[in-house]
Amino acid sequence: MRSLLGFIILFCLLGQTQNVLAQQKKRIREHRVFDEKAKPPNGFLIDFSYGIHLPLADMAENYKYNFSLAGKVQYIFSNNLALGLVGDFQFIDDMKTDVVANLREEEGFIIDRFGQLSDVQLGQRGFFLGASISYLIPMLKNYKRSGIEVRFEAGYEQHWVRIEVLGSDIFALSDEYRKGYDRMTTGFAMRQYIGYRHLDRNRLLNFFGGFDIMQAFTKNRRGYNFDTRQEDSKNRIDILIGFRIGITLPIYIYTPETQEDVRFY
Secondary structure, three states, X not given: OHHHHHXXXXXXXXXHHHHHHHHHHHHHHOOEEEOOOOOOOEEXXXXXXXXXXXXXXXXXXXXXXXXXXXXXXXXXXXXXXEEEEEEEEXXXXXXXXXXXXXXXXXXXXXXXXXXXXXXXXXXXXXXXXXXXXXXXXXXXOOEEEEEEEEEEEEEEEEEEEEEEEEOOOOHHHOHHHHOOOOOOEEEEEEEEEEEEEEEOOOOOOEEEEEXXXXXXXXXXXXXXXOOOOEEEOOOEEEEEEEEEEEEEEEEEEOEOOEOOOEEEO
């Protein structure tokens, strides 16, 4: 009985060993070959990015720097040309100009409607909405979607001073009066970008990073600043220059002519 049981166990082990060897042999025969004639597929690229920028020209009068969170959806063609839509939110809780200085008393506080000392938090908020066109220049022979990316965007820019009252209500900064201090500025804007983009064939590691610059042709839409007691209707040039990094979620559309660059055998 023991001999029979031992024979059965030995037979099972030999069978399992043969299966393992067969699988290993199959793996050896299976390898990847890059087809240089294969075209990259068309598809959608969903970008998420974070940037930091310095203001120049008229924008530097009030702001020190800002951060931005951006999202973009674009359609990329097999020739690496891409068209898309972009949205960018700009923010910072720091200011160069104290736009409510005329409301402060000697110690720097503001008297609220109840006669108590109060204060405000100043910052910058803004956004950009527009359309983009870009082109990816491959830098590696075997990677048609990895290289230098150049991009142009055009759209609408809006930025303003965020005034947050800390504590009690301040009558001079109620909703209507606050408009005389917030420097609401809008206008047409253009943005240029150059950087590096990598789109992995296996869609696991997709990232980009580079430098961008914005030129916006804007006006203060309030027309009058309460703190300076002056009209403000001049044509402005607002510039932001900085660095941006991000990740990409690719959604490709495959056809018989645009298969994966990697084939399995």
